[in-house]
Amino acid sequence: MNFKLSEAATQRRDIMRMAAEGLMRPIARQYDEEEHTDAWDFFNAMWEASKSNRDAASMTGEGNADKKEKSSGETKRKRRENTLMSAVQIEELAWGDAGLYLSIPNPGLGGAAVSAAGTPEQKARFLGSFHDGKPKWAAMAITEPHFGSDSKQVATTARRDGDEWVLNGTKIFCTSGHRALEKSEGFVVVWATLDKNKGRAAIKSFIVPAGTPGVIVTKCEDKLGIRASDTAQITFEDARVPADHILGSPEIVEKGTEGFRGVMATFDATRPIVAASGIGVARAALDFVKQALADEGVEIRYEAPQCEMTVLEHEIIWMESQLQASRLLTWRACNMMDRGDRNSREAAMSKAKAGKVCTLVTQKCVAIMGPLGFSRKLLLEKWMRDAKITDIYEGTQQINQMIIARDILGYSSSELN
Amino acid sequence: MIDIQLDEEQQQIAETVTSFAKQQIRVAAREADENNTVPASVIDQAWGLGLIQNAIPEAYGGYGADASAVTGTVIAEGLAEGDLAIAMHALSPKLVVDPVLHLGNDEQKQRILPTYTGEKFAAGSAAVSEPRWNFSVSTMTTTAKSDGGDYVLNGNKCLVALAKDAPFTIVYAKDDNGVVGAFIVEQGTAGYNVGEREANLGLRALATYEVALEDCKVPAANRIGTDAQPMLRRARVAQAAMAVGVAKASLDYAIVYAKDREVFGVKVAQKQAIAFMLADMAIDVDAARLLAWEAAWLIDEGEEHMREVALADQFAADAVMTITDNGIQVLGGHGFIRDHPSELWARNGRGFVTFEGLASV
Known part of the structure; x- marks a missing residue:
C-alpha cells in the first residue's frame, strides 16, 4: 500500500500545475465569454510542449519500457502508472480550466479508439501525424440526435461501395469535432451501422479524416459550461472513406458483441480520467474559498467539537472529505487499470462519485461566497457551470x-x- | 508510487478475520444484543486468532508480527462486519496495548504488555468521553493535577468499555498545562469508581460504564508519553474502519434480501429505485474504506495526518448512518423487525458520531 505519488508523477503534476496557473487561468474567463473562438496561443504552446515532451520520452526510452524490458530479458514486470499519471495531470489541468483542458490539441478519444482497435498500419498512419506539424485534434462521434446513452441505437449508416465505405447520418455532441475536421488535419472516429436490423454486432467505427467530402460541421453547440471546448454537430452526406478506414473487422458476427464490448471497455480507462477532471474543477473552487477564508483569518478547525464547529467549517470539511473520497476512488480505478485488473465497477464508482461531488462542491462554493460567488468577476460561477x-x-x-x-x-x- | 491495495499478508488477515466474523461473530450477534452480553466463547476464539498478540514485540511475549495501523483497519473492519459490540470487546486490549506500545517507555511495556500476551483474553479499557452534550477532546474537563510524584485525577467519564473487567484502563485527562495525557489506572485503584452499567441505543452487548474519578491518585510513572492526541487519532481511524464494517454488513444483507424478494413480478433489486440505492451505498462503503486506509497509512509512515484522520472519521461516521438507514429501507417493513439484523446495524451505526476512544489500530 502506498498513498504517495511517485517522483515522476509529482514532477508531471507540478509541470501541469505551472501550465494551469501560467497559461490557463489568465485566459479562462476570456474563452468562456468568447465561446466558439480558438485559443491559438495556448493551443500552440501546449502542442509544442507535448512535442518536445514526446521527443524527450523517445530519447530516454520512456514509454518504451515494456519493449526494453522484454529485450533485456527481465522477468520482473515494470510497475506501470500510465493511467494514474494521466489522472494526476488532468486534475491539475482541469484545475486550471476544464474547457481549455478539453481543447488541448491531441489524439483524444478518437486516438484512444485507434490505439485500442486499430491495426499497426492504422496506428502509424493516423497517430503518427500527431508527432509533428501543426496542432491537430482527433475526436469521437457516437451520439446522435435521437439517442445518448443507448448507443446501440446508432442510425448513421456505412455502406460498402467498391473500395470505399459510404457514410450517411448525423452526429452530435462530438467534442473537438470542429477543430478535428475544420481547424486542423485531424480525424473523427465515427460509429455507424452496417445493418440497422442487426443491432450491436453491426455497429462499427470508421476513421474519417479532415477534408473528406460530404462531411459537414453543421453546428457548434452553445453550452452551460466548458465553453472553450467545441462540441460539434456533424452531418455525413455520402461521405466516402477508403475500405481500410474501418476499425476492427467488417464482418457482422451474429450474436457476437465482442467489438461492442471492446468499445465499452475503453470507458474503464476514460471514466476515471473524467472523474479526475471533475475533481480538478471542484478543487479549484474549494482552494479559492479556503484561500478567501484564510485571507479573512478564518481557520478551519478539523478537530473542533461538532457542537462548536461553524456551519462554514462543517461545509468545508464535508467538501474536503467528499473530494478526497472521489480522488481515492479515482486513483484506485487507475491503479487497477495499470495493473491490468478488470476495473469496470471501480471506474464507474469513481465517475459516479466524482460527478455528484464536483457538482455539489462547486455549487456550495458559489453559495458560500455570496454575491461574489454569483458574480462573473470571479471564476466561481464558471467552475460551477x-x-x-x-x-x-x-x-x-x-x-x-x-x-x-x-x-x-x-x-x-x-x-x- | 500510488498503490491502493492490501499486500498479500494483509489480504490473508482480511480473509481470516472476515470468515471468523461470518462464522462465529455474526451468528452470535442478535442474541448478544438481546441479552446485553458478549458470549465469552466468541471472545476466547477471537483471542485464539492472535490479532492482539501479533502486534506486540516478542520481547514482551507477543508474536512481533505486523503492528501497522493499516493492518489494524483491516482487522477492525473485518470483525465489525460480524458485530460491532463483539468486535469492540474482542479488540478492547488494544485500548491499553496501543498507547503503551506507541507512546510508552520500556518500564511501562514490561509492566503492561505481558498481561495481553497470555493464554487467556484480558480486557482493556479507555476512559475518554464525558457525559455532556458538548463533549469533545478539546473541551475535556477531567483533570490530572501534579502532586509530588503523583497525578491526581478528577472528573466524570462515560462510555468506558469493560471498566469492571479490565485490569488496566487508560484514562485521558488534561494536565496542569492543559495537555491531554494518557494515564494507566489499575483496577481497584482508590478513587476510580465504576458506576452503573450504561443502557445505550446500540452496542448493547458491550458492557460500558460511567466512571467517576474522585481524587484518584496514580504515580507519575503511569503517564504514557506526554501528548496523548496521537492515540485518540488512532482511535478515530479504528472507528472509521469499524464503521465501514458495519456499513458493509448492512449493504451485503440488503443485496441478498433484494435479490430474493419479489415485487410486481420481479425481484425488488431489479427496480432501479432500489438498485441505484444499493449502488450509492457500495460507492460510499468503498470510499470510506479508502479514506481510512489513507489515514492509517499516513500514521504508519509517520507523516502529518491530523486532517486526513478528521476527514476519514467524518466521512465514515456520516456514511455509516446513511448506509445503515438505507439498509433498513431496502427491506421495507421487514427492516424494522428484529428478525433481521438491519435495525441492529443502524442502531450501532448511529453511535460513530459520538464514539471517542472505543477502539484503536
Whole structure:
C-alpha cells in the first residue's frame, strides 16, 4: 500500500500545475465569454510542449519500457502508472480550466479508439501525424440526435461501395469535432451501422479524416459550461472513406458483441480520467474559498467539537472529505487499470462519485461566497457551470449507477435495465 | 508510487478475520444484543486468532508480527462486519496495548504488555468521553493535577468499555498545562469508581460504564508519553474502519434480501429505485474504506495526518448512518423487525458520531 505519488508523477503534476496557473487561468474567463473562438496561443504552446515532451520520452526510452524490458530479458514486470499519471495531470489541468483542458490539441478519444482497435498500419498512419506539424485534434462521434446513452441505437449508416465505405447520418455532441475536421488535419472516429436490423454486432467505427467530402460541421453547440471546448454537430452526406478506414473487422458476427464490448471497455480507462477532471474543477473552487477564508483569518478547525464547529467549517470539511473520497476512488480505478485488473465497477464508482461531488462542491462554493460567488468577476460561477458536465458525459450518473448495481447484484443487462 | 491495495499478508488477515466474523461473530450477534452480553466463547476464539498478540514485540511475549495501523483497519473492519459490540470487546486490549506500545517507555511495556500476551483474553479499557452534550477532546474537563510524584485525577467519564473487567484502563485527562495525557489506572485503584452499567441505543452487548474519578491518585510513572492526541487519532481511524464494517454488513444483507424478494413480478433489486440505492451505498462503503486506509497509512509512515484522520472519521461516521438507514429501507417493513439484523446495524451505526476512544489500530 502506498498513498504517495511517485517522483515522476509529482514532477508531471507540478509541470501541469505551472501550465494551469501560467497559461490557463489568465485566459479562462476570456474563452468562456468568447465561446466558439480558438485559443491559438495556448493551443500552440501546449502542442509544442507535448512535442518536445514526446521527443524527450523517445530519447530516454520512456514509454518504451515494456519493449526494453522484454529485450533485456527481465522477468520482473515494470510497475506501470500510465493511467494514474494521466489522472494526476488532468486534475491539475482541469484545475486550471476544464474547457481549455478539453481543447488541448491531441489524439483524444478518437486516438484512444485507434490505439485500442486499430491495426499497426492504422496506428502509424493516423497517430503518427500527431508527432509533428501543426496542432491537430482527433475526436469521437457516437451520439446522435435521437439517442445518448443507448448507443446501440446508432442510425448513421456505412455502406460498402467498391473500395470505399459510404457514410450517411448525423452526429452530435462530438467534442473537438470542429477543430478535428475544420481547424486542423485531424480525424473523427465515427460509429455507424452496417445493418440497422442487426443491432450491436453491426455497429462499427470508421476513421474519417479532415477534408473528406460530404462531411459537414453543421453546428457548434452553445453550452452551460466548458465553453472553450467545441462540441460539434456533424452531418455525413455520402461521405466516402477508403475500405481500410474501418476499425476492427467488417464482418457482422451474429450474436457476437465482442467489438461492442471492446468499445465499452475503453470507458474503464476514460471514466476515471473524467472523474479526475471533475475533481480538478471542484478543487479549484474549494482552494479559492479556503484561500478567501484564510485571507479573512478564518481557520478551519478539523478537530473542533461538532457542537462548536461553524456551519462554514462543517461545509468545508464535508467538501474536503467528499473530494478526497472521489480522488481515492479515482486513483484506485487507475491503479487497477495499470495493473491490468478488470476495473469496470471501480471506474464507474469513481465517475459516479466524482460527478455528484464536483457538482455539489462547486455549487456550495458559489453559495458560500455570496454575491461574489454569483458574480462573473470571479471564476466561481464558471467552475460551477464547468463542473456539471462531469456528471453527464462518458456515462451519466444514472448509467454509472446502473453499471455498479449490475456488478454488485450479479445481474445482466436484461435482468436490470 | 500510488498503490491502493492490501499486500498479500494483509489480504490473508482480511480473509481470516472476515470468515471468523461470518462464522462465529455474526451468528452470535442478535442474541448478544438481546441479552446485553458478549458470549465469552466468541471472545476466547477471537483471542485464539492472535490479532492482539501479533502486534506486540516478542520481547514482551507477543508474536512481533505486523503492528501497522493499516493492518489494524483491516482487522477492525473485518470483525465489525460480524458485530460491532463483539468486535469492540474482542479488540478492547488494544485500548491499553496501543498507547503503551506507541507512546510508552520500556518500564511501562514490561509492566503492561505481558498481561495481553497470555493464554487467556484480558480486557482493556479507555476512559475518554464525558457525559455532556458538548463533549469533545478539546473541551475535556477531567483533570490530572501534579502532586509530588503523583497525578491526581478528577472528573466524570462515560462510555468506558469493560471498566469492571479490565485490569488496566487508560484514562485521558488534561494536565496542569492543559495537555491531554494518557494515564494507566489499575483496577481497584482508590478513587476510580465504576458506576452503573450504561443502557445505550446500540452496542448493547458491550458492557460500558460511567466512571467517576474522585481524587484518584496514580504515580507519575503511569503517564504514557506526554501528548496523548496521537492515540485518540488512532482511535478515530479504528472507528472509521469499524464503521465501514458495519456499513458493509448492512449493504451485503440488503443485496441478498433484494435479490430474493419479489415485487410486481420481479425481484425488488431489479427496480432501479432500489438498485441505484444499493449502488450509492457500495460507492460510499468503498470510499470510506479508502479514506481510512489513507489515514492509517499516513500514521504508519509517520507523516502529518491530523486532517486526513478528521476527514476519514467524518466521512465514515456520516456514511455509516446513511448506509445503515438505507439498509433498513431496502427491506421495507421487514427492516424494522428484529428478525433481521438491519435495525441492529443502524442502531450501532448511529453511535460513530459520538464514539471517542472505543477502539484503536
